[in-house]
Amino acid sequence: MFTKYIFILLTVLALYSGIMVLVSRKPIHSVLFLTLTFFAIAGHYVLLNAQFLAVVHVIVYAGAIMVLFLFTVMLLNLNKDEHSPKSRWAKLLAVIAGCMLMLTLIGIFRNYDLAVAYDPMMTQIGLVKNLGKILYENYLLPFELSSILFLTAMVGAVLLGKKEQL
Amino acid sequence: MVNAVVYKMILASGILVLSLLVAMYSTLVERKVAGWFQDRHGPNRAGPWGLLQPLADGIKLFFKEEFMPNTADKFLYILGPSLTMLVACLTSAVIPWGPDIVINGESYALQVADINIGILYIFAIVSVGVYGIMIGGWASNNKYSLLGAVRASSQMISYELAMSLSIITIVMMTGSLSMREIVNQQQGFNWNIWYQPLGFLIFLICAFAETNRAPFDLPECETELVGGYHTEYSSMKLGFYLFAEYINMFISGAVMATLFLGGYHFPGLDKLGLSPNVFALVSFLVLFTKITFFGFIFMWVRWTLPRFRYDQLMKLGWKSLMPLAILNVLVTGVIILFNL
Numbered sequence: 105m106f107t108k109y110i111f112i113l114l115t116v117l118a119l120y121s122g123i124m125v126l127v128s129r130k131p132i133h134s135v136l137f138l139t140l141t142f143f144a145i146a147g148h149y150v151l152l153n154a155q156f157l158a159v160v161h162v163i164v165y166a167g168a169i170m171v172l173f174l175f176t177v178m179l180l181n182l183n184k185d186e187h188s189p190k191s192r193w194a195k196l197l198a199v200i201a202g203c204m205l206m207l208t209l210i211g212i213f214r215n216y217d218l219a220v221a222y223d224p225m226m227t228q229i230g231l232v233k234n235l236g237k238i239l240y241e242n243y244l245l246p247f248e249l250s251s252i253l254f255l256t257a258m259v260g261a262v263l264l265g266k267k268e269q270l
Numbered sequence: 271m272v273n274a275v276v277y278k279m280i281l282a283s284g285i286l287v288l289s290l291l292v293a294m295y296s297t298l299v300e301r302k303v304a305g306w307f308q309d310r311h312g313p314n315r316a317g318p319w320g321l322l323q324p325l326a327d328g329i330k331l332f333f334k335e336e337f338m339p340n341t342a343d344k345f346l347y348i349l350g351p352s353l354t355m356l357v358a359c360l361t362s363a364v365i366p367w368g369p370d371i372v373i374n375g376e377s378y379a380l381q382v383a384d385i386n387i388g389i390l391y392i393f394a395i396v397s398v399g400v401y402g403i404m405i406g407g408w409a410s411n412n413k414y415s416l417l418g419a420v421r422a423s424s425q426m427i428s429y430e431l432a433m434s435l436s437i438i439t440i441v442m443m444t445g446s447l448s449m450r451e452i453v454n455q456q457q458g459f460n461w462n463i464w465y466q467p468l469g470f471l472i473f474l475i476c477a478f479a480e481t482n483r484a485p486f487d488l489p490e491c492e493t494e495l496v497g498g499y500h501t502e503y504s505s506m507k508l509g510f511y512l513f514a515e516y517i518n519m520f521i522s523g524a525v526m527a528t529l530f531l532g533g534y535h536f537p538g539l540d541k542l543g544l545s546p547n548v549f550a551l552v553s554f555l556v557l558f559t560k561i562t563f564f565g566f567i568f569m570w571v572r573w574t575l576p577r578f579r580y581d582q583l584m585k586l587g588w589k590s591l592m593p594l595a596i597l598n599v600l601v602t603g604v605i606i607l608f609n610l
Contacts, residue, residue, distance in 0.1 A: 132408060136346075139401070159390040167397025168427065171404070175423050178408050178416060232387055232447060
């Protein structure tokens with residue numbers, strides 16, 4: 105019962121801050137609202153008994169990626185709202201694309217069976233022990249491949265940063 | 271159930287009050303230590319041995335004029351110090367302060383939340399800690415504040431990596447992410463520091479950088495940046511920034527004691543045959559002594575070493591501590607794998 109109210113609170117917070125990311129005039133406010141959205145989603149993970157996922161979500165998104173975003177926005181001092189004027193066609197296309205995504209999501213979730221989430225065996229799946237076992241037993245190859253992907257991206261970033269000296 | 275909830279509430283408030291009290295008196299101890307190092311007395315006017323000095327400082331800060339720059343972003347300007355203070359108080363939730371105590375035949379843990387990912391929780395809080403400084407520094411709308419904030423963020427991101435890597439070795443050895451489990455495996459004199467001296471050193475250096483203490487206090491470097499990120503702050507908002515630093519010191523001391531110095535364990539303590547509650551109290555005092563020791567090291571270093579230059583700070587973080595920490599992980603992995 106109590107968790108239901110927390111769920112509603114977190115959902116309202118996530119939706120509100122998600123909308124504010126788009127509506128805010130100052131880029132720095134957008135970045136901070138996006139951080140707030142990530143925290144709300146982390147709260148949802150905790151409600152789903154996936155503490156590991158929640159904490160990693162906070163470390164990676166709020167703690168690293170958004171700090172870098174904030175850092176960039178501060179460094180470039182994007183204080184004034186200099187929205188680059190988009191052409192009418194671009195706006196129209198964006199609206200159409202958004203509507204199509206919405207339609208697809210509705211199509212997917214219309215017949216979705218929510219009862220799956222109440223399977224008693226599923227409540228422990230987000231704990232770090234079970235997650236680790238699944239990752240290293242069933243999905244070892246994709247897991248290692250994705251880490252190679254990350255390594256490639258890192259090497260690429262370093263190479264781009266060092267372009268002048270090569 | 272109700273009992274447990276009430277107990278947790280009392281425990282959480284108790285720990286909060288404790289960290290505030292310790293932070294308050296750390297300011298006095300810091301000045302006394304500075305006086306000792308520089309061959310002078312330190313504050314000794316307010317009360318015997320200056321014991322009322324923190325109170326006087328607090329009252330002074332409360333009654334100072336509340337000043338806000340005209341060009342500041344009002345909401346974020348207030349949010350900055352509040353966030354810093356909040357985040358500083360959050361970490362203490364997962365630290366085990368002592369063995370179980372017994373009230374009316376029921377045993378209660380001296381830990382607010384024994385979550386199975388305690389270490390990761392601490393990482394999360396540490397990585398979020400930079401927001402208060404960045405928001406405050408940016409909202410002041412002052413170039414010195416902005417520079418301080420930018421420095422703080424890059425410094426904290428850089429040192430977080432080496433810090434995480436140095437703790438991974440502890441996780442590898444213990445096989446658990448829970449703080450309580452890590453402490454329980456360090457019974458007696460079986461402390462992690464004997465197995466991970468390099469990891470401990472890296473963690474200690476990173477702790478200095480993460481708490482913005484000298485020799486890494488570049489975000490508030492007064493010779494270059496006036497006051498750094500809190501240049502435009504006055505009154506209790508400034509007080510919050512300064513106070514949060516001392517809370518962070520206390521908490522990072524507690525984390526280091528828990529991870530590397532055996533937490534509340536001390537050789538021979540469990541063989542004395544004390545009753546559970548007395549045992550818990552003595553164990554807590556042992557932990558507190560270890561934290562005090564770290565607090566003294568923080569102050570010792572501050573009044574001994576000069577400040578780093580910014581490029582030296584970055585070089586140390588990325589080119590010395592990171593490779594060393596990775597090497598440490600590799601060596602530990604090899605030793606565990608071959609059961610040496």
